[in-house]
Amino acid sequence: MTEFIDSFLYVSGLVVVLCPIVLLTVIGILPLLGLRLSERTITYLTQTSVSIGWCASVLIIAVMWSFDIFKYPLSIGNWVEIPQEHFHLETKFVFDRLSLPFLILTYTLCGVIGAFATRYLHRDEGYYRFFLFYAMFYLGMILSSLAGTIETLFLGWELVGLSSALLVAFFHTRKNPVRNGLRVWTVYRISDGAFLLAALAMHHLTGAGDFEILMGAEPWPEGVASCTSGQAFAVGLLLLVAAAGKSALVPFSGWLPRAMEGPTPSSAVFYGALSVHLGAFLLLRVSPLLDHSWQLRWVVISLGGVTAVFSAMTSRVQTDVKSGLAFASLTQVSIIVVEIGLGWRYLALCHIVGHVCMRTLQLLRAPSVLKDYHAMENAMGEHLRLPTGFSDHWISTRWRNWFYRLAMERGTLDTFLDVFVVGPFIAVFQWSDRNERRWNAFLAGEKTRVASTTDGKPKESEKT
């Protein structure tokens, strides 16, 4: 019997992973062969892939639930193994109480968004491109949710990041989408850098990227981390930077409203729903680390708290629907981060699931806002009164206006990053460039040429 269940889980698990892979391969490769798929075919392929995957994941949940299986690892094998160095690179997927809700959520929402986009993008010239990026995102999300090793997670994480940035820049004939896409991509690179460092550190500590080894073999969330408090703090901090980039926590928050450039369904599923929660998901995945280091917990809690206050304040001054929703979404994500920091993992998980569903609907319905307001006004029989904001009683007008301005400038986080992160980088690069030219000239025996200093300048000023 157990053998049968095992093989059943194995096959279903493979199906779950293969569905998006096949979709991406088909949609991605056919145009390279000069074939252009019709809208109908793309729709059909997408719907088939998502439906099969969805059914398989429901079956997995049903089976695991009825047979009290809390964890089922699915290994596709070691790709690199160096026994002398105790090093191996394994592709492994884990079905447990954390990944399954995420899995089913991803499948459901990708299905809904796929169906939505089919009609929403009808006749648009970027129809094909959209579904290509969509397939990439879909694969990325599945890989990230099921990842059992940090490398697999990284792969999914990268696919999600790449497709997000490309979808932000979907309308590439206008300037703003491209600029904002680049900005999103840049922030993602920073967080990916931290992620990669964390992966290296993990390999260094345990010789493998397997979460099981670091977090303990018990099914989530009962794992116990097998490292010292200091190590947990270091790795955790790196992962926190990665999570902060992906989930737009302070100081990276500036990219989230900027990401609302793509077609409405992509904004909905990416920035309102799935991908913005990936950071929180990562923290949940490595939550045993938090138990090990109270310092780390405090950092997580305070980062979440600061972001929550910041975004709650900022969302109150937004005058457009999508930015308003972006900051509202961020508020909830940061509260989730606080919950994780406090160790309320199931609560955080429930919060994620509920929030994802709610926000997706709200974002999909964003164009309805005029009708909604009109309906509410008619029901109430009066104009919705302009809310007054902070009460005058407990804060002086001057300070209130100061906060208003700060909120309108979105906490000046973008400027902060430009001045204190981008600025020094560019300065260092320009300095290196000058020196390289000087050395080159010196070694070539020429007289010192004046290095062109203006090269980088237009770029810098464009960014600021």
Next chain:
Amino acid sequence: MHLERRNSHQDLLGQIHAAADLLPSQGPISAFAFLNPLQGLESLPFDEAMRQAKHIYGCEPYLDEVRYLAKVRSGRISLEDLRCVNARDLGPDASRLIAGLVSVERFRMQLLANSIHCGVDRELDWLLAETHALRRFRVDVPSPIKAAMLEETQNWLTKQCMTDQQGSALPREIQEVLGGHSKHSIEKWRDAEWEAACLELLWNVIKRGITAAYIPADVPEAIRHRDLLRTVSAVDCDQWVHEILVRYCAAYLDQGFAHWTLPDRDQGFFRAFCSYYQHPGILSKSWCRNLRGELKRIVASGMTSLDSIEESLCMLGIAPYEAHDFILSTLLALRGFSGMIWQTEIRPDRVYVGSPPGTLVDYLAVRLILDRLALSYCALETLQYDGPLSELRPYLSSLTSGAPTVTAEQQAYTVFQVAQLSNWSPQRLAALTLDQWSELSTELTRFSSLERRRIYHSAYERQLHNRVLDAIGQRARQPMLRPENPRFQIVCCIDAREESFRRHLEELDDDIETFGIAGFFGIPMYYKGAADAHFASLAPIVVTPKHWVAEEVVYSFEDADRNRARARRIIGSTSRSLHVGTRGSLVGAILSTLFGPLVTVPLLSRVLFPRLAGALNRSARQFVAPPAVTRLHVERASEVAPADSDEGLGFTIGEMVELAGRALRDIGLVKNFAKLVLFMGHGSSCLNNPHESAYHCGACSGSPGGPNARALAAMLNDPRVRRQLNDQGISIPESTFFLGGLHNTATEEITFYDLELLPSSQIAGLRWARKKLTEVAERNAHERCRRFESAPLTLSAHEALLHVQGRTEDLAQTRPEYGNSTNALCFVGRRSRIRGLFLDRRSFLMSYDPTLDDGKATNLSRILNAVIPVCEGINTLYSFSAMDASGWGSGTKLPHNVTSLLGVMDGAASDLRTGIPWQGVDIHEPLRLLFVIESHPQQLMAILEANPVLSRICRNQWSHLAILDPASAAIYQFIDGQFVPYDLGKNELAKATSSADWYQGRRDHLPFARIEPS
């Protein structure tokens, strides 16, 4: 000194207001206004306005050449039309020879009829280097021409090489072609080599000739510093400025979306901005670090916004003569927002939070301050320019070399292609003098891309206009069709969507008579429904109503109404709290954790089963809707002035008689009344669409026109009104009953008002009418579905109805219907003269009976005063949006983002987008409207004479005009200010047995046809 200053302020104000007239005139998006986007240029002839529009707005006038060429290839633009239009355009100049080679007319035709690549930018280099352009003739060169040219060149080359033994004396072009070869080797050349040599020779000759003669066309220099700076440094400082302005303007204009409003908004745009930026300790972008200090200085010196503008203009070095142009282009840089600011300033009645007078001036002041700072920072950073700003423009001009729009090489390439097509051999061209070359070059410069597109556009319109006039003329030759004893009469809106609706009704039964009238039924009013919170204007946008009408629940249902209103209020405040709560922090956390998963139910049902979800939603809402029995409060005591209070609602009997009588006279319904007369307003419904209002009735300021129809019916059913009308000569039989209704143009649903007042003698008649209307709904839906690519052509009529209903319930549907898209003509006259004509939903139809009008055509004059501006506004908005979807229109709907509850932006932050989105015009043919009016030339001339607005529109050709003689089938076209007889085409009008028979299985625009049931 003081007086001088005031004078200069007056001038400045005048210039700003003059510029404001050219800003987009679209107000709040929820009351969509169909106005000509180029209204400010209407005093110019159309083509001249287009020329200026390109310069002023930077958007594309006409379509691009590639699209016209595709139409030439597909036959939509025929060569005959091109030839005609071209000849008429040239006039006596047509036969002038250019360079002794060809007449101007033929030369232009060569350019128009063949796809001549001019090769933009680097494309030409690529064409020359990487394609066979210089080695093979164009594929469309006829072989006799090819052979002749080859032979001539062969003879010439051979002769040149053989007769002249001194190689150095050979013409340079020939030497180049020979290249390294000895000149004797040409005897061994094969055909392909000869072809290549011939073409290369041709190219070299032309290139040399044109380059010598070429004079670049004047490119007007950009007036804004930013444009020059961008050319020089590749940095766009508007981008910086707009980042601040977009956010601030949206906050200023906000109608209540943000929970926290702009501080000090009541002090005006300028003062609020100054205090907004006074706060210390906030990190600002490097370019606007000085902003705070600058504003402090301005506030301290007590400057007004006008003072500040004056100062800024002075600092920027703007001379008084260019101030107007500079101000205009500065305002247009963020035209959506500046236009919206201007609209909220001049029409505060259309918004909840208006702007005080002078807001646009304030805006300009702020904008110029920001511009100044951005410019000086940018110039310093990128060009190390630290001189005064007033010197910046001359400095930048000295750095730019005004790149011509067309280079000599591009011109040469154009001539090269024409030469191939018209057999100008290299030998012939080599003999041209410099003067002749410059004739060629000048002609090319003169006949620029814009001019070519102008001709294409006229030809494009001409074909359709001829088709329209032929169809109407041929139909008018046949007998009039008017039922003697109509079973019922129906009066619909003039809207192009009702054309098919009426046609199907008439096809269904010969005894149904239909009329068309502007959709507010001649009753301009502010209206409030029983479940509405506010009055909305139900009148054309140019009319400000003077009366208020409200719907009231009848007394017997008062209690039920009160309970339901309370229930609605509770639901409303709950949904408001949820709306706010889910966007907040802690409440949001609790709500989303507990109830978030439940949201999957509406999420999935709305997206996956839209129609079912819609039906459930509707029936749920029935429980709290106001009771079904309501009345319009249309009557007012004569001693009370109209107002929006309880007593002031409605019209006096005298006003009713006047309005109702006028409406009936306008459409010619003054006798032969049927027992049942239906007035059918129209509206639409859809989900998730900020542009919903654009689908409602254009004559009701973007609201459904049902209440107007209902009001007119109520007035005409009033015996007192009937008595007085009878005295005026309109005798309505006692047995006649008027009924108001609403046609939903998206779902094809028809609702009637005040059915409980229906006398029992009318029930059978109404039952019959409803049966017919139900059938028409399906047929109409079926005809509409042929335009939706996502609806299979094989749908049955009933499936089609389900399909169109599904579209309106679909959250993801960006094209719930196509609105007035594809409109192309407007017929004003008796329906009986064109009844049975298939006009493909492209015609506005206004009923008017010239036989009932007086000699001065008073009725017609009144009708045209409303119809021409309204229809022209609708048509131009559609057409411009289709010409340049992201320039005049609002681009694709997909990234739209509702802002300040007033308009939409593209994505995260952009200017407000005006016009119709691409999804609404992707099947529209951008043509000017053709009015066909049943009248006499003298009468119409007199009307144009007396009405400057109509005269402006027709004489300046913003719309075309033609006349159908009331007594014969003679047609006159209005050309160059005169009515010219039109010769009907010879082709017989196509015939079909039914509309469905004619359109079945086809998606494109169809030719007009006569529908004759066999």
